[in-house]
Amino acid sequence: MSAHNHDHHGHDDHGHGHDAVPHGSLKDYAIGFVLSVILTAIPFWLVMHKAFDKSSTTAAVILAFAAVQVVVHMVYFLHMNGKIEGGWSLLATLFTLVLLVIVLAGSIWVMYHMNVNMMPSMGTDVHNMRDMQ
Numbered sequence: 001m002s003a004h005n006h007d008h009h010g011h012d013d014h015g016h017g018h019d020a021v022p023h024g025s026l027k028d029y030a031i032g033f034v035l036s037v038i039l040t041a042i043p044f045w046l047v048m049h050k051a052f053d054k055s056s057t058t059a060a061v062i063l064a065f066a067a068v069q070v071v072v073h074m075v076y077f078l079h080m081n082g083k084i085e086g087g088w089s090l091l092a093t094l095f096t097l098v099l100l101v102i103v104l105a106g107s108i109w110v111m112y113h114m115n116v117n118m119m120p121s122m123g124t125d126v127h128n129m130r131d132m133q
Contacts, residue, residue, distance in 0.1 A: 024079055032076025039069040 024032075043062040045051070052058045074080045074093070082090050 024076065028076055032072055035072045035076070036069060039065050039072065 043065045046058055046061060050058075052061070080089055080093060084090075
């Protein structure tokens with residue numbers, strides 16, 4: 001037996017409540033909550049009161065509010081910033097967002113072109129046959 005024999009138990013190896021990453025304060029959570037409620041209420045109001053004439057404009061505004069809300073959640077609830085882990089978590093998130101945009105844009109592009117190049121549906125042919133009789 002050596003003189004440096006240490007029996008470690010799982011509960012003695014770490015300090016409780018002393019994380020290397022700082023957690024947000026109650027003020028940060030309250031600010032995040034208020035911003036989230038506002039960023040949810042405004043698009044809801046826009047849809048309920050039909051604030052824009054074109055539905056595509058409404059959809060674009062809602063998507064913009066959704067993007068801002070994602071950033072609010074990342075900053076105030078997930079505590080992501082450029083300082084944590086030397087900025088690697090932020091860089092990984094940006095890379096994920098780039099991949100997400102590529103996949104979504106590619107999927108929308110493929111679906112649009114499949115719809116444009118699609119043969120007429122069977123329902124249209126049946127309707128035309130009834131008109132011919």
